[in-house]
Amino acid sequence: SQTIHQWPATLVQPVGSPLSLECTVEGTSNPNLYWYRQAAGRGLQLLFYSVGIGQISSEVPQNLSASRPQDRQFILSSKKLLLSDSGFYLCAWSVRASTDTQYFGPGTRLTVL
Amino acid sequence: AQSVTQLGSHVSVSEGALVLLRCNYSSSVPPYLFWYVQYPNQGLQLLLKYTTGATLVKGINGFEAEFKKSETSFHLTKPSAHMSDAAEYFCAVRIRGAQKLVFGQGTRLTINP
Numbered sequence: 001s002q003t004i005h006q007w008p009a010t011l012v013q014p015v016g017s018p019l020s021l022e023c024t025v026e027g028t029s030n031p032n033l034y035w036y037r038q039a040a041g042r043g044l045q046l047l048f049y050s051v052g053i054g055q056i057s058s059e060v061p062q063n064l065s066a067s068r069p070q071d072r073q074f075i076l077s078s079k080k081l082l083l084s085d086s087g088f089y090l091c092a093w094s095v096r097a098s099t100d101t102q103y104f105g106p107g108t109r110l111t112v113l
Numbered sequence: 114a115q116s117v118t119q120l121g122s123h124v125s126v127s128e129g130a131l132v133l134l135r136c137n138y139s140s141s142v143p144p145y146l147f148w149y150v151q152y153p154n155q156g157l158q159l160l161l162k163y164t165t166g167a168t169l170v171k172g173i174n175g176f177e178a179e180f181k182k183s184e185t186s187f188h189l190t191k192p193s194a195h196m197s198d199a200a201e202y203f204c205a206v207r208i209r210g211a212q213k214l215v216f217g218q219g220t221r222l223t224i225n226p
Contacts, residue, residue: 032212100164
């Protein structure tokens with residue numbers, strides 16, 4: 001069966017520091033991968049998605065970037081964190097051949113102070 | 114562009130009572146529809162989905178939802194609430210062939226003993 005991992009689970013970072021969040025998927029090949037952010041009172045917002053290695057699409061302009069160095073690895077980064085980057089970051093995957101269900105990871109709680 | 118409206122950010126019911134969480138969507142083309150559940154500090158878990166076919170969809174944990182095209186609704190129901198149902202519930206819509214999953218703002222369900 002497929003599993004999705006995210007780490008770290010919790011992160012507290014100062015403003016202006018860099019960020020790297022990692023997501024990996026097991027048990028499937030060539031998945032579509034997604035990064036969402038859940039901010040308090042604002043629901044879930046799609047940040048990036050990827051349909052293959054090195055292929056990244058950005059949904060909203062922001063202080064973040066994403067990379068996909070391997071087929072089942074998706075990384076969310078920032079060079080300098082802002083207070084507004086605080087939130088709950090969720091990675092998700094779906095079968096590439098299908099465009100319906102997305103399956104979510106356990107999430108990373110990021111607090112920027 | 115598609116959108117999702119969940120009526121009621123907080124819903125409270127007694128244990129054993131009917132659960133009804135409302136979701137209305139806006140889409141110019143037939144969508145895929147989803148309900149996810151999120152327990153505190155966890156990722157999202159798929160409850161059920163509608164893609165095509167039967168409009169009454171049964172999911173996990175005794176939940177079901179009915180797709181009503183004429184009302185552009187996809188309300189979630191459960192005949193008898195359990196304490197373990199206390200969580201946040203998200204309705205989402207996805208256009209066929211598109212990558213983006215658009216979420217509602219979520220409904221927090223509280224179960225009273």
